[in-house]
Amino acid sequence: MQTAPHSVAMRLATHLRGDWPYPASRVPFFYGWAVALLSTLGFLMSIPGQTMGMAVFADAFIDATGLTRTQLSTAYLIGTLSSATLLTRAGRWYDQMGARIMMVAASVGLGATLVYLCVADQIAGRLSDLLSIAPVFISFPMLAVGYFGVRFAGQGVLTSASRNVLLVWFVRRRGFVSGLRGVFVSLGFSISPLLIAMLMDAAGWRGALLWMAGAVGIGFALLAALTVRDHPRLCGLDPDGAAASPGSSNSSAAIQDDWSLAKARRTIVFWIYAAALSVHALFGTAVTFHVVAIFAAAGRSRQEAFAYFIPQAVVSLLVNLSASTLADYMRLKPLLLLMLAAFIVGAVGLVNLAHPAGYVLLVAGFGTGGGLWGVLSNLVFVRQYGALHLGEISGLNTSLTVMASALGPLVFSLSLDWFGSFDLASYVCIAALSSLLVVAAVVRQPRDVRP
Numbered sequence: 001m002q003t004a005p006h007s008v009a010m011r012l013a014t015h016l017r018g019d020w021p022y023p024a025s026r027v028p029f030f031y032g033w034a035v036a037l038l039s040t041l042g043f044l045m046s047i048p049g050q051t052m053g054m055a056v057f058a059d060a061f062i063d064a065t066g067l068t069r070t071q072l073s074t075a076y077l078i079g080t081l082s083s084a085t086l087l088t089r090a091g092r093w094y095d096q097m098g099a100r101i102m103m104v105a106a107s108v109g110l111g112a113t114l115v116y117l118c119v120a121d122q123i124a125g126r127l128s129d130l131l132s133i134a135p136v137f138i139s140f141p142m143l144a145v146g147y148f149g150v151r152f153a154g155q156g157v158l159t160s161a162s163r164n165v166l167l168v169w170f171v172r173r174r175g176f177v178s179g180l181r182g183v184f185v186s187l188g189f190s191i192s193p194l195l196i197a198m199l200m201d202a203a204g205w206r207g208a209l210l211w212m213a214g215a216v217g218i219g220f221a222l223l224a225a226l227t228v229r230d231h232p233r234l235c236g237l238d239p240d241g242a243a244a245s246p247g248s249s250n251s252s253a254a255i256q257d258d259w260s261l262a263k264a265r266r267t268i269v270f271w272i273y274a275a276a277l278s279v280h281a282l283f284g285t286a287v288t289f290h291v292v293a294i295f296a297a298a299g300r301s302r303q304e305a306f307a308y309f310i311p312q313a314v315v316s317l318l319v320n321l322s323a324s325t326l327a328d329y330m331r332l333k334p335l336l337l338l339m340l341a342a343f344i345v346g347a348v349g350l351v352n353l354a355h356p357a358g359y360v361l362l363v364a365g366f367g368t369g370g371g372l373w374g375v376l377s378n379l380v381f382v383r384q385y386g387a388l389h390l391g392e393i394s395g396l397n398t399s400l401t402v403m404a405s406a407l408g409p410l411v412f413s414l415s416l417d418w419f420g421s422f423d424l425a426s427y428v429c430i431a432a433l434s435s436l437l438v439v440a441a442v443v444r445q446p447r448d449v450r451p
Helices: 004-016 032-045 051-055 058-065 069-084 087-097 099-131 136-167 174-227 268-289 291-297 302-307 309-327 333-351 356-385 390-419 423-442
Strands: none
Touching (some): 004 099, 032 174, 051 268, 058 069, 058 174, 069 136, 099 136, 099 174, 136 356, 136 390, 268 390, 268 423, 291 302, 309 356, 333 356, 333 423, 356 390, 390 423
């Protein structure tokens, strides 16, 4: 009797690693397109764990807990950095347990953490009264724990699993399908703050958290459990839609030269791409976080600051879809060099934002670089190192980018506090990007071949 729950869990895990509860090969279309839809939904369901999702609740958390904005930001920083330290291990779990189990677990974990955040201030208040301790000493660590949960489950595991599961279902059209997903994800991310704010107006901030918890922790978790499939070969299919034949394990996808994380991280190419993706995470998050203050320092209004995201998103979407399609027929190194150059252009525009040309450079540079960042973050590691250890390899990269995104706002804040402007931080980023551009240009990438 004591082993029954364990046996049930083992049977469920076995089902989730296979072609259950219905054969995916029997549907009247290639099931990879269903996985593409589920991958897109997985990204969108991670929004409560993304910066733009949690930022909407900042003022509500401040009012409910009595924390200052700096204290709340510090709790967010601690939670984010703590979550980043576990993402490489989570990538190893992905390789061992598969996408479906990880997507379900991450969805349930994210939903549970949102419920926790809904009542964290009330629990903190009761503990404060019970222990006669100032509320800040309880609210601060409790929010840090909540931020750890949403960042680890949402921005970390759910995002990575949703990205990686699609990559094994398409090979020849991998870039195009990833780019198509990126269009819908970018649009969803762009409008999500407005939608969450509308939900808060209708249901209150606690109600909004509970609605999102139900959507991701129950709704999407069940959908993923029933419909996600880890790999086409588990379903009698081959990538891109061909029916698997006997001996299909001899296909090019099956005999791909897969590298381990230990082997991949000994190559300078891995660190070039990881550093390039991380610098953008640092720079882009900092600009987003401080956008009103940055535009005000340049003599521009709050309305102009928020309006900046619209043309930048349009450029990013167009570049992402175009470059994703081209990536199916070309090497990735030219896209890396163009991305770094575009970010340098955007950084120069940021420093000269007071001038009309500076705004144009900022939009064009960050829009182009952001679109290319989406392409490379999707494709580079599976093409360089194969799919067998993709979770662990991409998990290390995700860990680095999450850390960078957490540090970016602080770096720019210190630049403003110590030197009176954001310019020094921008110049440091320009120097880092320029150095990476030179190194990336001269280092050979023998595994970067045309598909």
